[in-house]
Amino acid sequence: MKVTLQPCGAVLDVHPDEPILSATRRLGFECPSSCRNGNCHICAALLVEGRVEQEGQAIDHGELFTCLAKPLTDCVLHWDGVLMPGELPVREMSCQVVACNSLGGDVFHLQLRAPAGKLPRYHAGQYLMLRREDGEFAAFSLASAPHNGREMDLHILARDESTRSLLAYFQAEGFVRVKMPFGDTHLAELPDGPLVLIAAGTGMAQMRSLIEHCRASGFAHPVHLYWGARNPEDFYALDVWDSWQQLDNLTLHQVVSDQCGWKGRCGLLHEAVSEDFPDLSNVHVYASGSPAMIYGTLDALVEAGMDAHQMRADVFAYAPRN
Incomplete structure (x- = not known):
């Protein structure tokens, strides 16, 4: 049976004779419950559509207890406080x-x-x-x-x-x-493939978090960091930069857009990525910067052969493009 949860929108595949709460736990959801602590009714939800069996009785509307209720048909529940797998409470x-x-x-x-x-x-x-x-x-x-x-x-x-x-x-x-x-541009799960991290200015903060997590988790795939600034003076001090340079699977790139002739690379960030990756089909791209920079980078990399779904950025959520 399929059970749709509102307001989170998740759809659960519930096994025959399986309580709804058991199904959510099996699938990795976090749900309001405290049965083991003697606090009943915490797992209560509202049956909006469908029928369930609870303690030998069929219910087709009203409140139910997800630790007991077993779907008899596809159902829709209103159940507040449910967190998707990998989602954390605010x-x-x-x-x-x-x-x-x-x-x-x-x-x-x-x-x-x-x-x-x-x-x-x-x-x-x-x-x-x-x-x-x-x-x-x-x-x-x-x-x-x-x-x-x-x-x-x-x-x-x-x-x-x-x-x-x-x-x-x-x-x-x-x-x-x-x-x-x-934010959903995170590494709740490490990808199985190379990472390309693109940061403009203080977007480096997000990339520092990602790299340090990969480092602590023993991530073995190659990681390429592209850090962009308008001028070389805009690159600020990072306490981990020297230690990052010693990592075998991490390659660091600093790219300046407004001033050529310095010791590093010049141009736009997406130009540096496209130059280094003639084939973008197997990389996971994480990007941080202004909406204009993010969407410009997305369009350029898609034109260079990347699937748009390979790139993640918080901008996509807080400044969606029409």
Whole structure:
């Protein structure tokens, strides 16, 4: 039987005589339940369509308990709080501001520490939201990886007065309110093939998280990092850069778009990738940058032979193209 869950939209294949909750656990979903702790009714859901059998009775509408209910037909349930495989719950916490140091290029390293006993849960490549003084939240990529535990790192470009004021506010308060995690451009599962990571400016924060996770996980496939800036002075200091250069399966590329004649590569990021990869059919591409840069890169790489589904970027979710 097929059971469709609202509002998450997942469709479950439930085995004959299998309770719905058992099917969700078998398929890797996280669901509201606390049967083993003696808290009944936590797994309750609303039957919208279809029929189920529960404790010898047929039910065709109303509340049911997913730990007991077994579908008799295809069903639709309204069940809040269900998380898809790999999806993590969004939580809010108050984090200590440990440090705020300049990295050069008008970029600052903001280091946060989560409260003791509240280990932050996120996938490499995700981002968080920081509450500003006006109560609104601003999004920043995590430069740290999950194995860093309570310590979280951000790379924040502070060329305008509003961002500099925001950093000053965090430092003066000593704590900042955080909501996390967000974003589906992550490595909840490591791909079986080469990675091409494309970052413009502080998009490097997301790539640092991905690379450090690959490094900690023993990822064996080749990884190519392309870091772009307008001018060489815009490349800021990375604490891991020297150690990255020693990794056999990691190749680093710095690409400048507005100034040729420096020691490294010149041009656009997608031009460097296309030059190095005449065949893009087997690579997994992760990209971070402005919407214009991301969509320009996507179009260029698709024209060069890449399938559009091979490229992931958070821009696709928060700034979809019409």
